[in-house]
Amino acid sequence: MNSAAGTELPVPAQSTTTATPIARDVVDHDVMLPVPDNAALDLVARDARLDHVARDVLVDHVARDVFVDDLTRDVIIDDDALTRLRHAFASVDPGDPFLGDVDHPRYRALDVLGEGGMGTVYCCHDELLGREVAMKVVRATPPARQKMLAARLQAESRILARLEHTGIVPIHDVGQLADGRVFYVMQRLRGRTLRAVLSDHESGRATVSLARRLDVMERITEAVAYAHEQGIVHRDLKPDNVMIGDFGEVHVTDWGVARVLNDENPVDLKAVADDDAVRDGLATHESRERLTADGTVIGTPGYMAPEQAAGLARAVGPTADVFALGALLLALLAGRAVDTTLAPAEQLGFALTTVPPPLRAIVHRCVEYDAAQRYPHAGALLDELRRFRGGDPVLAHRESVVERVMRRLRPWRTALVLIVAYLVMRIFVAWLGDGRNFAGAP
Amino acid sequence: MLYFALMVTTEAGRFPATHVSLVMRLGHGAVAERRVAFEALVRAYRPAIVTYLRRRWHLEHADAEDATQALLLRLWEQETLTDFDPDRARFRTFLRTCIDRHALNQQRDSRALRRGGGADHLSLHHEAAADALEAQSAHAAAADAESAEDCFREEVARALLVRAIARLRQELEQRDRGVVFEVLRRYDIEPTPDIGYAQLAQTLNISVTQVTNHLHSGRRRLRAIAMEELHALCSNDAEFRDEARTLLGVSLA
Numbered sequence: 001m002n003s004a005a006g007t008e009l010p011v012p013a014q015s016t017t018t019a020t021p022i023a024r025d026v027v028d029h030d031v032m033l034p035v036p037d038n039a040a041l042d043l044v045a046r047d048a049r050l051d052h053v054a055r056d057v058l059v060d061h062v063a064r065d066v067f068v069d070d071l072t073r074d075v076i077i078d079d080d081a082l083t084r085l086r087h088a089f090a091s092v093d094p095g096d097p098f099l100g101d102v103d104h105p106r107y108r109a110l111d112v113l114g115e116g117g118m119g120t121v122y123c124c125h126d127e128l129l130g131r132e133v134a135m136k137v138v139r140a141t142p143p144a145r146q147k148m149l150a151a152r153l154q155a156e157s158r159i160l161a162r163l164e165h166t167g168i169v170p171i172h173d174v175g176q177l178a179d180g181r182v183f184y185v186m187q188r189l190r191g192r193t194l195r196a197v198l199s200d201h202e203s204g205r206a207t208v209s210l211a212r213r214l215d216v217m218e219r220i221t222e223a224v225a226y227a228h229e230q231g232i233v234h235r236d237l238k239p240d241n242v243m244i245g246d247f248g249e250v251h252v253t254d255w256g257v258a259r260v261l262n263d264e265n266p267v268d269l270k271a272v273a274d275d276d277a278v279r280d281g282l283a284t285h286e287s288r289e290r291l292t293a294d295g296t297v298i299g300t301p302g303y304m305a306p307e308q309a310a311g312l313a314r315a316v317g318p319t320a321d322v323f324a325l326g327a328l329l330l331a332l333l334a335g336r337a338v339d340t341t342l343a344p345a346e347q348l349g350f351a352l353t354t355v356p357p358p359l360r361a362i363v364h365r366c367v368e369y370d371a372a373q374r375y376p377h378a379g380a381l382l383d384e385l386r387r388f389r390g391g392d393p394v395l396a397h398r399e400s401v402v403e404r405v406m407r408r409l410r411p412w413r414t415a416l417v418l419i420v421a422y423l424v425m426r427i428f429v430a431w432l433g434d435g436r437n438f439a440g441a442p
Numbered sequence: 443m444l445y446f447a448l449m450v451t452t453e454a455g456r457f458p459a460t461h462v463s464l465v466m467r468l469g470h471g472a473v474a475e476r477r478v479a480f481e482a483l484v485r486a487y488r489p490a491i492v493t494y495l496r497r498r499w500h501l502e503h504a505d506a507e508d509a510t511q512a513l514l515l516r517l518w519e520q521e522t523l524t525d526f527d528p529d530r531a532r533f534r535t536f537l538r539t540c541i542d543r544h545a546l547n548q549q550r551d552s553r554a555l556r557r558g559g560g561a562d563h564l565s566l567h568h569e570a571a572a573d574a575l576e577a578q579s580a581h582a583a584a585a586d587a588e589s590a591e592d593c594f595r596e597e598v599a600r601a602l603l604v605r606a607i608a609r610l611r612q613e614l615e616q617r618d619r620g621v622v623f624e625v626l627r628r629y630d631i632e633p634t635p636d637i638g639y640a641q642l643a644q645t646l647n648i649s650v651t652q653v654t655n656h657l658h659s660g661r662r663r664l665r666a667i668a669m670e671e672l673h674a675l676c677s678n679d680a681e682f683r684d685e686a687r688t689l690l691g692v693s694l695a
Contacts, residue, residue, distance in 0.1 A: 075604045086691030089665045105649035
């Protein structure tokens, strides 16, 4: 130790025969600590003679300070610097998100938009084009995990690049930050998640009409149907992954666990999910529930198809997305997020009591336990939704005679109402006229 | 209570961190622990004590170094710092009182020697030191103490920041992020006249965007480190908050 307070200080005599050399030096005060290297510190940290507080003090302060002492000799702070730094500290808001690790010559981080298991989404200013964009960056993790996350992000960026649809956020750029972490840049969306919209609707803060909710559902289904056409399955559709823009536009987001059907080189998502489970501190039992011998469990309870929840990776196809779309439709019709403790099919009875039977049947068909009983892909569901909205019969529901008549009359509803009103009025006038005639009779 | 916990904010957000208060460890635990705590405190305060003795007591550098060494030796021998009572004063004020008493003793010694006789030493223990100081002319002492307090405060803040900057530099260089430290050094610590983002970007061959990003992250991390250093030097949460405001200009909610 190079502290001047070291060797000149008095040293009460104590003997320690069992302690490690480093700890004995400290305890006996015969000599000061040598400049500790990692191995020496490790010895101190493991020395049973020192209580944990002493070890904390030693490791935290001695190790750090010894190295720092040398470096302080090069630092000079004059009064002006002192004032400047105080002002700088006062201007730092520790509540602000940390943006310093986004180091790229073109993009300047402005804010954190969200954080997930894989990484962080920043709002950045694109200095080249002068616009705000969203940058998704993988989290800083140990190298092995970093490699997996990078592969996952790159897979996501490639998938997004394949999907050119108004309901899917376009990707602008991919690259690496100065610290080596990969990122991609996409359009900055302004709006709220469907979860937030549903929450406001449920609480009565901002109600959304059924027609608008069905419109949102149709837009979501359009985007997913397009992805299915491109051979891509989203695998994590839920209200958090749908953004409703300020001008009503609807985007399906977070394609991080999407799968390209028939992909010969898929990303090793099992390893990633396995790692996620360990990172999230999941209990062994829970890990077993999420990860099965057959594959990877990726998805969200309540929106996850049974085969997906069972980890049957090969069985997870477009019908799994159809299941999630059914759960989303259920949430939209009920006006609240689904109960994740119950299967969607179990919620139909009480959640959709006031919903027209054909719509209820569509939801039911989507959330069938058996994947083969569902719509085969989102395109089929889209057709079904359009049929309902267009007043046509839906395939999922067999109509009664009364329902069929009512449905067929629905387009003429206004005219029928007017005709009936006219007839009622004529009868009433005739009745009044008859009354006068009777009254005037001699 | 050997620990006091509080919420310390770092670049990663808000998280609860329990730190060891070196000040409180001075009066507790085994000799080894007290010794380590004392040494850590010495490392933190020594530069401030030397500079304070030079500025306030007009000592030459070598004399100030000697006086500091003698003071620290006496503080350890007499276990003076174990007398510290956080309810009576902040640790910095207590230490400054000890320094003043020590310097006064030395001054008396040298005068007495010139006259050929000895002089009675005033105790460094806080109560006696405080009483002795109070015995001085009340008006002059008040003005004098205020000025001395300001002087020592600035030196302690300077020493604290020097250590924080050294740690930041070490940390960033280990992470191969020396450029962040360079931006902070050239803009906040040792700026040349008329330094600007553009000029700095050109000098370091990075974009202006990177300059502002680095400056933001460097300041933020430096603040977090300085707060961490300060925390170890305070005896309780109230003192920490007070010292953060006084020394670093940071107001904690």
